Amino acid sequence: xxxxxxxxxxxxxxxxxxxxxxxxxxxxxxxxxxxxxxxxxxxxxxxxxxxxxxxxxxxxxxxxxxxxxxxxxxxxxxxxxxxxxxxxxxxxxxxxxxxxxxxxxxxxxxxxxxxxxxxxxxxxxxxxxxxxxxxxxxxxxxxxxxxxxxxxxxxxxxxxxxxxxxxxxxxxxxxxxxxxxxxxxxxxxxxxxxxxxxxxxxxxxxxxxxxxxxxxxxxxxxxxxxxxxxxxxxxxxxxxxxxxxxxxxxxxxxxxxxxxxxxxxxxxxxxxxxxxxxxxxxxxxxxxxxxxxxxxxxxxxxxxxxxxxxxxxxxxxxxxxxxxxxxxxxxxxxxxxxxxxxxxxxxxxxxxxxxxxxxxxxxxxxxxxxxxxxxxxxxxxxxx
Amino acid sequence: xxxxxxxxxxxxxxxxxxxxxxxxxxxxxxxxxxxxxxxxxxxxxxxxxxxxxxxxxxxxxxxxxxxxxxxxxxxxxxxxxxxxxxxxxxxxxxxxxxxxxxxxxxxxxxxxxxxxxxxxxxxxxxxxxxxxxxxxxxxxxxxxxxxxxxxxxxxxxxxxxxxxxxxxxxxxxxxxxxxxxxxxxxxxxxxxxxxxxxxxxxxxxxxxxxxxxxxxxxxxxxxxxxxx
Numbered sequence: 001x002x003x004x005x006x007x008x009x010x011x012x013x014x015x016x017x018x019x020x021x022x023x024x025x026x027x028x029x030x031x032x033x034x035x036x037x038x039x040x041x042x043x044x045x046x047x048x049x050x051x052x053x054x055x056x057x058x059x060x061x062x063x064x065x066x067x068x069x070x071x072x073x074x075x076x077x078x079x080x081x082x083x084x085x086x087x088x089x090x091x092x093x094x095x096x097x098x099x100x101x102x103x104x105x106x107x108x109x110x111x112x113x114x115x116x117x118x119x120x121x122x123x124x125x126x127x128x129x130x131x132x133x134x135x136x137x138x139x140x141x142x143x144x145x146x147x148x149x150x151x152x153x154x155x156x157x158x159x160x161x162x163x164x165x166x167x168x169x170x171x172x173x174x175x176x177x178x179x180x181x182x183x184x185x186x187x188x189x190x191x192x193x194x195x196x197x198x199x200x201x202x203x204x205x206x207x208x209x210x211x212x213x214x215x216x217x218x219x220x221x222x223x224x225x226x227x228x229x230x231x232x233x234x235x236x237x238x239x240x241x242x243x244x245x246x247x248x249x250x251x252x253x254x255x256x257x258x259x260x261x262x263x264x265x266x267x268x269x270x271x272x273x274x275x276x277x278x279x280x281x282x283x284x285x286x287x288x289x290x291x292x293x294x295x296x297x298x299x300x301x302x303x304x305x306x307x308x309x310x311x312x313x314x315x316x317x318x319x320x321x322x323x324x325x326x327x328x329x330x331x332x333x334x335x336x337x338x339x340x341x342x343x344x345x346x347x348x349x350x351x352x353x354x355x356x357x358x359x360x361x362x363x364x365x366x367x368x369x370x371x372x373x374x375x376x377x378x379x380x381x382x383x384x
Numbered sequence: 385x386x387x388x389x390x391x392x393x394x395x396x397x398x399x400x401x402x403x404x405x406x407x408x409x410x411x412x413x414x415x416x417x418x419x420x421x422x423x424x425x426x427x428x429x430x431x432x433x434x435x436x437x438x439x440x441x442x443x444x445x446x447x448x449x450x451x452x453x454x455x456x457x458x459x460x461x462x463x464x465x466x467x468x469x470x471x472x473x474x475x476x477x478x479x480x481x482x483x484x485x486x487x488x489x490x491x492x493x494x495x496x497x498x499x500x501x502x503x504x505x506x507x508x509x510x511x512x513x514x515x516x517x518x519x520x521x522x523x524x525x526x527x528x529x530x531x532x533x534x535x536x537x538x539x540x541x542x543x544x545x546x547x548x549x550x551x552x553x554x555x556x557x558x559x560x561x562x563x564x565x566x567x568x569x570x571x572x573x574x575x576x577x578x579x580x581x582x583x584x585x586x587x588x589x590x591x592x593x594x595x596x597x598x599x600x601x602x603x604x605x606x607x608x609x610x611x612x
Contacts, residue, residue: 006550013546021396021539024573027403028535031395127453130411131462158464186407188466190579193516193529194589195466225522230400237580239400242527285400 035283036209037256040359042307048330054381062116065090071367073358074141087139105178145211145233206254216252223247249276255306263334273297303355315355326352402533404580417468419446424476427483467578469588470568501548503602513592532581542569
């Protein structure tokens with residue numbers, strides 16, 4: 001065909017643009033309905049102020065590891081032999097070349113943690129991905145609608161910790177018992193144009209009624225800002241939004257007040273910082289910054305969880321300039337918090353940090369790092 | 385606006401229903417993409433070498449990208465820079481064709497400023513890169529990167545990149561490099577490579593750096609011509 005006429009070329013261009021649009025739409029999933037949060041099956045009459053310490057201990061470390069950090073708790077299904085799976089990164093030192101992702105499970109019958117084992121190794125990952133992974137860190141676990149575990153881990157490229165990317169892995173083993181547990185990498189999450197550099201993950205996702213979830217993430221190269229990514233019930237990506245316009249907020253934890261009204265609480269890198277807050281009223285489609293909370297934040301991660309009935313819990317370092325005290329607080333709106341329990345009360349340079357939470361079998365479980373060397377846990381039950 | 389029209393508007397502009405490439409396809413692209421880019425780089429470096437030597441060296445590095453593990457260049461390049469954009473790979477392929485074709489001993493497509501349209505597209509790439517960089521640093525009030533997940537961005541980019549062809553009135557066929565960007569969008573629409581985001585398919589940071597050099601050289605040439 002001779003395209004010498006402008007009119008003909010214009011027609012051909014319009015048809016080609018239509019074809020591109022058609023092909024693009026055909027390949028895509030249908031736009032999902034607005035996200036609706038769900039809560040763990042806690043008693044409807046639960047008042048978080050009535051939570052009391054029921055048990056505590058340490059999580060066993062893999063052999064020959066001197067560093068442990070950034071645990072993530074995953075509640076297991078009711079019929080599973082394990083009540084909980086915990087993932088964390090462990091090795092000779094934080095950001096060391098031999099750091100791997102470790103896991104342990106709390107056995108329901110024996111009421112104890114299984115010996116830890118490594119489930120993700122950077123060398124194996126490199127071979128599976130086709131490109132190298134320099135360091136591993138910050139695992140965050142989630143279980144999809146088919147009962148498969150997903151892990152989101154920080155995987156660094158060339159450069160330091162701030163040159164991290166978030167790698168999405170999915171359970172490849174048939175079973176999810178600790179001995180059988182294996183993962184395969186799916187992709188580096190597409191979070192930014194600059195080689196996906198400097199995006200990290202830390203806190204647990206907000207589960208959704210459709211079986212999917214919203215995963216909180218953050219950027220930390222110089223500026224720090226929080227991001228959220230939505231996934232469907234199979235773990236397929238459904239999009240991203242920025243949580244805050246502030247550039248000093250990181251490591252968001254999501255707390256749902258209603259199905260669509262959520263708050264995000266964040267770590268503050270400023271001196272004399274306070275816990276930073278943002279709110280969405282449309283299930284995470286758009287966010288607006290809230291005034292800083294009264295809670296002190298000594299540049300440390302907070303870990304929170306919303307329970308049914310508008311009850312919320314938050315584990316945080318409550319003393320200025322130190323991570324020596326770890327406090328469990330309760331709230332009914334996500335912005336006004338009251339201390340419930342002093343989980344740890346040390347003195348500098350003690351460090352109790354990076355709390356993670358899960359609600360399992362009628363109890364609140366909290367895990368956290370102790371002196372960046374080991375992990376501890378506490379279980380809180382409801383007062384009779 | 386009717387409910388149907390509203391539904392279609394939502395579908396067209398939605399950034400929350402992206403289609404991402406399959407993991408196996410991303411791995412294939414990693415090796416293929418870097419293979420083509422490295423072969424082109426070898427062809428540039430070995431400009432003074434005999435043609436057969438250049439071809440052998442280019443083929444060697446391209447094949448090395450398919451070796452697994454730390455001996456493969458892709459192990460390190462992927463670790464540092466992920467996968468190249470479709471535009472970069474196509475430009476390198478055009479260059480390789482020119483470098484090794486006896487009938488067309490052409491220069492590097494980005495080596496010297498060509499037509500006004502090439503310069504215009506290069507400047508567009510420079511501006512787009514700056515917008516995406518500022519977006520990465522959260523300087524902008526909107527999330528531009530997320531637009532790369534929407535269908536309307538793909539169609540709009542294709543329409544804009546077809547403008548040189550629409551306006552092309554010459555008797556001769558349009559320069560091959562002007563087809564590269566529209567072809568990149570077409571490839572993206574079909575394959576979703578390299579990440580499922582349009583911007584990653586159109587422009588990678590290294591291409592953006594190269595476009596700066598090309599644009600500056602082009603603008604200097606234009607300025608000299610206008611003075612003459």
